[in-house]
């Protein structure tokens with residue numbers, strides 16, 4: 589379980605902190621994450637303040653998070669975008685029917701969870717057959733300098749020791765176990781990974 593009280597407290601500062609931590613890649617990475625053809629229904633799972641919510645190419649977007657504070661910032665940021673609906677909910681037990689989304693997005697959140705595979709099983713359940721999971725998170729830096737500076741900084745200073753990251757092989761195993769196929773992974777800016785996989 590993740591410290592949601594922490595997100596309640598930092599909701600208003602979250603975007604600024606994330607922009608700093610992403611070392612200037614914030615907008616460019618987001619463009620890559622949302623670069624996909626339009627779909628009918630998408631879920632932004634653990635959407636937070638909406639790094640990608642308002643940018644997802646879909647007719648309808650459900651933005652789900654356990655923290656009402658994070659959702660409030662997201663809603664305010666996307667005011668006027670009537671195709672987005674907001675839902676307080678637990679990613680481990682989604683209050684959503686099976687096979688109801690063409691795409692599920694999960695960005696910058698996986699490192700928070702010790703049992704990410706349980707969340708991915710839920711993502712799999714709510715996807716339509718052939719639907720796409722888009723997952724983006726920090727990863728093992730492929731650069732030795734970053735691996736021994738940036739990674740420990742994120743793990744011990746920013747996340748206070750709770751920081752679960754995987755390399756591409758690790759992700760492929762987790763996704764396969766959750767049932768996903770056609771996994772495509774790319775390293776972005778040496779220290780993060782963007783994955784697309786299909787149900």
Ligand SMILES: C[S@@+](CC[C@H](N)C(=O)[O-])C[C@H]1O[C@@H](n2cnc3c(N)ncnc32)[C@H](O)[C@@H]1O
Nearest residue numbers: 590595634635636639653654655678679695696
């Ligand atoms: C690091 S933030 C990432 C937010 C956003 N996706 C982004 O890209 O900036 C992680 C989010 O996961 C949410 N969260 C934590 N545990 C959750 C759970 N069990 N179910 C749903 N959301 C959860 C937190 O409230 C927080 O908004």
